[in-house]
Amino acid sequence: MANFIDRFLKIPNYDDNESNVVARMTQGTAIGMIVLSMLFVAAVALIAPALVRRAIILAFTFTLTSLGVIALIRTQRLQFASALLVFVMWLAITVGSITAGGITAPIFVGYLVVILASSLIANQRFSTPISVGCVITGILIFLVQKEGLLPIPIEYPPAVRLGIYILFFVVTFLLQNVNRQNMHGLIKQAHDSEANYKTLLENIPTTTYINSTDINAYTEYVSPQVKLLLGYSKDDFLKDPEFWKKIVHPEDYERLMHANREGTKDGRPFSMEYRLIAKDQRVIWVKDEANLVRDEEGNPQYWLGVWTDITALKAAEEEQADLVSVMTKRTIQLQTAAEVSRAASSILDLNKLLPAVAKLICSHFDYYYVGIFLVEETREWAILSAATGKMGEEMLKTGHRLKIEDSSMIGWCIRNQQARIALDVGEDAVRFKNPHLPLTRSEIALPLINHGEVIGAMTIQSALPSAFSRVDITTLQTMADQMANAIENARLFTERASLINELETQNTELEQFTYTVSHDLRSPLVTIRGFLGYLRQYATSGDMLRFDKDLGRIANAVDKMQALLNDLLELSRIGRVINPSEAVAFSEIVAEAIELLNGPLEKSNIQLVTSDDYPFIFGDHARLVEVVQNLVSNGIKFMGDQARPSIQIGTEGEDANQMPIFFVRDNGVGIEPQYHDRIFGLFNRLDPSIDGTGIGLTLVRRIIEIHGGRIWVNSKPGEGATFYFTLPRH
């Protein structure tokens, strides 16, 4: 039973606190009315039994209504319940007043209770009409009574009258007391919840703020965590409501102000990442998220925002971006290294390898200029051998070279066998500035080292300042090392090719030699042995005339044989017996050769013209005299029946390799074009009637070629011949 009452009396939980309070008060009032009704009936029965019937009817009505009200509260119809309660109270008072004789009836005071109850339990909307209704009902009762339309008032004994009054006072007191307690509870609850929110706000690990909704966005509140975030206290923000604008990072200021203006205009949720400067000047990245808070009518009240510290996140992001950039660079470097390596192993021609590598490095890293220098034989100069771009072409054309000394990056790098970096060539290192490369801002010079010997250097230049790091040097040096290897390989390969070529030439010559020995040496033998047989016959027959003639033939053949053997010996010695090269004045060589040919020259009455302006050359003095001697001697031999024979020796410009060109010119019989090559071949004689073994020009060519020069002939039959040859300049 108690359980049932408990369950019956348990008030369900309404959504809002106010409803809960009203429900509790309504139910309290209802229960109070039931109890009071019982007490009222008992009191009336005791004091005025004549009126007990009325009392019972009243009490019964109230009890029934109260039960109904409690039931309604239970079913969540709070408004209906409170309205019903107030209405039944009003109805009971009205009926009671009318039946008890109007305004003089003690129950009439009950309207005050109705008004009080309505203001406590009924909705605001009902309480005023109910109060007004009570007043109007009271006035109506007064008017009706004045007209005498009401029954004669019941005569209440004074004690009853007092009792009824007391009863109403008690009810009023109780209602008011309950109300006061509920108000207290509500206020405390509100207070508690505000304190909770505040605690919550000020303990979460983020900074909260409230800004005004106008364009100025004044700070109205900021949570104390701001001290942890920025080092400034919340008072700094509250004293100067525009303080926050003063600590925004200058680079983010405009962006933020613009976003703020936009946000004020459209009131949409705000979200932005920007930097603030903390009190200790640290840069703090924050994520600022704010919502516009509006009242029930939708009017903007304030901006409620949160600052979250995302500095670490940003740092991580930046680190990641840095990492990606470094990775990208390394990837490109690796890729270039691979391509350089491929080029190094596949291109064996130095003239193709160096430009290919320079171009590869320059384009892959987007450098301004890449140049490769090779050290020349005397190790005095570094000669530009490959270079990128238009300016590179220019420099290659002009034969750009640098002395191997500390006055240039390249010179320094080769001399010291070390990489050298200049991060701002333009300003700091004026002495390294190259007028061909005006945009260079950083430069790196890397030595090309093979087997411990510097064979050259590579310069890489960038239009950006500080374009190279230590890591770059390492990577680029790896490429340089690889290239040094490749250069060596290419050199060896070229050397091998020229060796093979030389061997082939020598092989051909040897074949020619064997052939010649079997033919040209045999030839005089055939003559000697053949005529020896006849000599014997003539000796027997005593034909001395023929004997002498044939003996002359034999002697001639023997001489020829000896000359041939001498020349062969000479030819075979050229390759081996060559004196070390020295600086020689070509005029001396010419003079010596002429001296040796004095006899034949005078005999043939040839006019010899020679220059007095010869360059110094680099070669074997004695051998070069042989060259001139042979050529002049040839000129004498093939002069023919020229009326005014002349031979001219001189020099005429230089060839593509900057070697001076010399010539020996005669106005003799000349040579037909088809023989221009053949004449230099071993034992190739054009005219058997002229003395000679056919070795002279072969000898000349061998000597010239050993010196690195070339020899060729320009001639037409009947118009003389000019032999040209080149020799290295000193």
Added chain:
Amino acid sequence: MDGEPILVMLVEDNVDHAELVIRTLEEHRVANKVRHFLDGQSALDFLFRRGEYNGQATIRPHVILLDLRLPRVDGIDVLKAIKEDDELKSIPVVVLTTSEAEKDVARAYYNHANSYLVKPVGFEEFKKLMDDLGFYWLSWNTHPDIKE
């Protein structure tokens, strides 16, 4: 040449060798019928009736004795010119040289030489060869288109 038919055409740059050949051929009584040329060019001019032989009557020798290493036009080139000419290619060409080189032998036969003889070193051998050569080409051998 004084109306006599030329039986042997000798192309030889070495005058001593030419003398040896002519002397040994004397015994076959053809010496006056030997015509000697010092280089390939003059031999070809003679055969093709060019240059100084322009307009002269056609003379076909019974045999051509050809040295290989000759000034101006080489022996092999003379051989080629003869063997590429429809009228001349039937004339037997005997290469008579000091070279024993395989290369020369091969090139000579490749260019349709009819015989390849190496000049022997030694009087008796040389004489024997020329005797045999004279007998073979001038007596035993039947020549095409002989104009007597």
